[in-house]
Amino acid sequence: MTNLRRGALEYCILALIRDGERYGLDLARELTDGVLMAGEGTLYPLLSRLRKSGLVASSWRESESGPPRRYYRLTPDGRAALETFEKTWQPFRDAVDRVLATGRG
Amino acid sequence: MLSATQHQRVDRYLAELAGALGGLPETERADVVAGIREHIEAALAGRSPVTDADVDEVLRALGDPLAIAAEATGADGVSGAAAGPAIGGRRDAPVLSRDWVPAFVVVALLAAPLLLTLLATVGGILLLPFAVLAGWAALWLSQLWTPLEKLAGTFLLPALSVLLFFGLFTSGASEVCSGGVREDGTTYESCTTEGGWLTPAVFWAILIGVAAASVATAVVLYRNGRRRAAELAQSFSTGA
Numbered sequence: 368m369t370n371l372r373r374g375a376l377e378y379c380i381l382a383l384i385r386d387g388e389r390y391g392l393d394l395a396r397e398l399t400d401g402v403l404m405a406g407e408g409t410l411y412p413l414l415s416r417l418r419k420s421g422l423v424a425s426s427w428r429e430s431e432s433g434p435p436r437r438y439y440r441l442t443p444d445g446r447a448a449l450e451t452f453e454k455t456w457q458p459f460r461d462a463v464d465r466v467l468a469t470g471r472g
Numbered sequence: 473m474l475s476a477t478q479h480q481r482v483d484r485y486l487a488e489l490a491g492a493l494g495g496l497p498e499t500e501r502a503d504v505v506a507g508i509r510e511h512i513e514a515a516l517a518g519r520s521p522v523t524d525a526d527v528d529e530v531l532r533a534l535g536d537p538l539a540i541a542a543e544a545t546g547a548d549g550v551s552g553a554a555a556g557p558a559i560g561g562r563r564d565a566p567v568l569s570r571d572w573v574p575a576f577v578v579v580a581l582l583a584a585p586l587l588l589t590l591l592a593t594v595g596g597i598l599l600l601p602f603a604v605l606a607g608w609a610a611l612w613l614s615q616l617w618t619p620l621e622k623l624a625g626t627f628l629l630p631a632l633s634v635l636l637f638f639g640l641f642t643s644g645a646s647e648v649c650s651g652g653v654r655e656d657g658t659t660y661e662s663c664t665t666e667g668g669w670l671t672p673a674v675f676w677a678i679l680i681g682v683a684a685a686s687v688a689t690a691v692v693l694y695r696n697g698r699r700r701a702a703e704l705a706q707s708f709s710t711g712a
Contacts, residue, residue, distance in 0.1 A: 373543070391507055392514040399533070406535020408489075411507035412544030415500055432517045437510060 376403050377413055378456075381422060381441060381449040388440035390428075414439060422448055474516070478527045482512055484620075485531050491619035492541035504544055508534060537618060538700060568614040574697030577614075578690045580607025581625065585633035604630060616697040625693050632686040635679060 376398070383394055391414065395407035404410065417423040422445035427435045441449070474482070486505055493501040515530045516522050534540070584603035588596040611617065611625050 390514065391511050395511060406533065406539055407511065408508055408534035408537075408540040409543045411504045411511070412540060414507060415503045415544070418503075419500070430514070430517075434510070434513050434517070436514055437507070 372403065373413070377417060378449060378452045379403060380410070380413060380417060381445050381452075384423070384439055384441050385446070385449065388426075388438040390430075390436040390438050392436075394439070417445070421445075474522055474527070478522060478524060481524075481527055481531070482509075485512075485534075485537065488618045488620055489537040489540060492537045493544055494619065495541075495545050500544070504540070508540070536700070568610055569616055569701060571698060571701040573610055573614050573616060573701065574694045577607050577611045577625065577697070578629070578694050580604065580610065581629035582632065582686055582690050585630050586636065589633045589637050611693075614697075616700045617693065621693060621696065624689050628685050628689040629693075631682050632679075635682050639675060639679065 379398060380394065383389060383397060391410065392407075394414075395404075395410045398404045398410060399407045414423065414425075418425060418439075421442055423439050424442050425437045425439045428438050430436050486509055489508060490501060490505050493504060496504070511534065512530055515533075516526060519526050580603045584607075585600055588600045588603065590596075607629070608626060611622055617625065
């Protein structure tokens with residue numbers, strides 16, 4: 368399940384920053400539900416990879432409480448990848464559900 | 473503000489993470505560690521004063537450094553990199569990452585050297601190199617520990633028996649005698665007792681300190697090893 372979960376998780380990260388930039392702690396808190404991510408730390412290797420592959424960009428911002436924070440935002444490539452995924456996901460999920468239901472009998 | 477011990481705890485966590493990320497290119501490793509460091513600072517920024525429990529909670533929520541490293545090195549996903557074994561891949565964890573390995577390492581590096589040193593007079597000492605070498609090999613070849621933990625295990629686990637060994641054989645007091653025959657035909661003999669290189673009190677203090685360090689290392693390695701072996705076994709049995 369690891370590859371499926373990780374792939375979906377990367378798109379979830381893209382979706383969370385679609386409407387505006389967010390910082391790491393904020394994203395980590397939102398994604399750590401025990402299903403998508405077991406621990407908050409898992410987010411950072413994924414962010415690093417998304418940034419390296421050009422789907423996400425980041426910049427430093429001052430914060431009112433504490434040290435500066437790195438904010439992550441979608442690049443045009445990232446937005447395109449997310450749109451493609453969204454178009455595919457619904458039919459993909461329906462197809463898998465259908466097969467699983469058939470298998471059950 | 474963090475206290476010195478809280479700083480140490482955070483630094484130790486980050487060092488463990490950096491060690492676990494050893495397989496990554498330097499820039500990527502630095503990037504992940506910087507992200508996690510920032511996360512910790514941001515999570516603690518709102519709390520004043522920061523308690524030890526706060527630090528523990530933030531580190532626990534981040535998760536085991538090895539789990540984070542697994543996410544970083546095991547690849548696949550949108551952003552590519554080499555794909556790991558897919559569903560239906562290998563079913564068993566590697567031999568040296570199974571649940572018996574932590575107990576084996578502790579026995580080979582801590583218990584066996586202690587026993588064999590105490591049995592030195594009946595030849596037990598001859599088996600000592602085999603036990604220690606097997607323990608070191610299992611410790612370093614296994615995937616259950618971070619490099620820092622392996623380093624601690626290498627030196628601290630056998631430290632107690634090494635000290636006992638030297639304690640039994642070299643630091644004890646010895647008696648030196650000299651004698652002869654005087655010119656008038658009487659014999660004389662005088663003996664002096666020479667102390668070892670350590671006074672007993674200092675020796676015992678060091679012994680207790682090293683014993684505590686050895687046992688603490690054993691407990692940490694055993695606990696972390698068992699936990700990670702269980703996690704690995706689970707991820708392999710679900711084909712993940």
